[in-house]
Amino acid sequence: MKIILGSSSPRRQSLLKQVGISFEVEVPNVDEKLITSTDPQTKVIETARLKADALQLPENTTIITGDTVVSFNNEIFEKPTSKEEARKMINALSGNTHEVYSAAIIKSRDFEEKIISKASVSFFSLSHQEIEDYINTGEPYDKAGAYGIQDFGASFVESIQGDYYTIVGLPIARVYRALKKHGL
Numbered sequence: 001m002k003i004i005l006g007s008s009s010p011r012r013q014s015l016l017k018q019v020g021i022s023f024e025v026e027v028p029n030v031d032e033k034l035i036t037s038t039d040p041q042t043k044v045i046e047t048a049r050l051k052a053d054a055l056q057l058p059e060n061t062t063i064i065t066g067d068t069v070v071s072f073n074n075e076i077f078e079k080p081t082s083k084e085e086a087r088k089m090i091n092a093l094s095g096n097t098h099e100v101y102s103a104a105i106i107k108s109r110d111f112e113e114k115i116i117s118k119a120s121v122s123f124f125s126l127s128h129q130e131i132e133d134y135i136n137t138g139e140p141y142d143k144a145g146a147y148g149i150q151d152f153g154a155s156f157v158e159s160i161q162g163d164y165y166t167i168v169g170l171p172i173a174r175v176y177r178a179l180k181k182h183g184l
């Protein structure tokens with residue numbers, strides 16, 4: 001059985017490697033704006049499904065897709081599209097607790113697993129200068145919520161509740177166990 005990871009996320013790729021899963025990468029070509037739900041849990045699972053449905057599903061192949069959003073104060077923060085947006089997100093998260101939702105779809109011709117995971121992250125109060133310095137590293141732009149807990153963004157984090165890897169972008173233990181359940 002071949003495993004295809006339908007993701008350009010280097011984090012998702014490294015997490016699968018970390019638990020010994022061999023896979024090929026095929027990046028689905030989708031317009032995530034098609035998913036308009038304002039509920040973060042619905043948004044991530046529907047976006048992961050959109051990505052999964054955009055991939056071919058030949059015999060003896062299992063595909064894995066994922067999606068991650070940050071949710072704060074009834075707002076959904078995806079990847080920032082500008083310096084201003086990154087600044088707005090990090091300012092909002094500063095000194096507060098937010099949620100990170102990650103979803104994964106694992107599917108073959110014979111089965112489909114739907115995984116949704118939520119974790120909470122509390123930030124220290126950040127100074128204007130550290131926010132500006134962080135934005136200028138360029139790190140925020142490929143990450144929901146404009147920060148990477150696995151990178152310099154770790155310096156913002158006072159505490160987390162839940163699965164760390166859900167914050168990084170894939171609830172890897174649950175994905176791993178679902179794959180093993182299906183003999184992969």
Ligand SMILES: Cc1cn([C@H]2C[C@H](O)[C@@H](COP(=O)(O)OP(=O)(O)OP(=O)(O)O)O2)c(=O)[nH]c1=O
Pocket residue numbers: 006007008009010011012027066067068069070079100142143144145147148149150153167168169
């Ligand atoms: C909150 C947080 C998000 N992220 C990343 C995980 C995801 O890669 C990204 C959210 O964007 P996604 O749209 O979920 O994924 P992607 O665009 O990176 O890749 P693809 O759609 O091809 O699967 O944010 C971190 O790397 N660290 C973090 O702390």
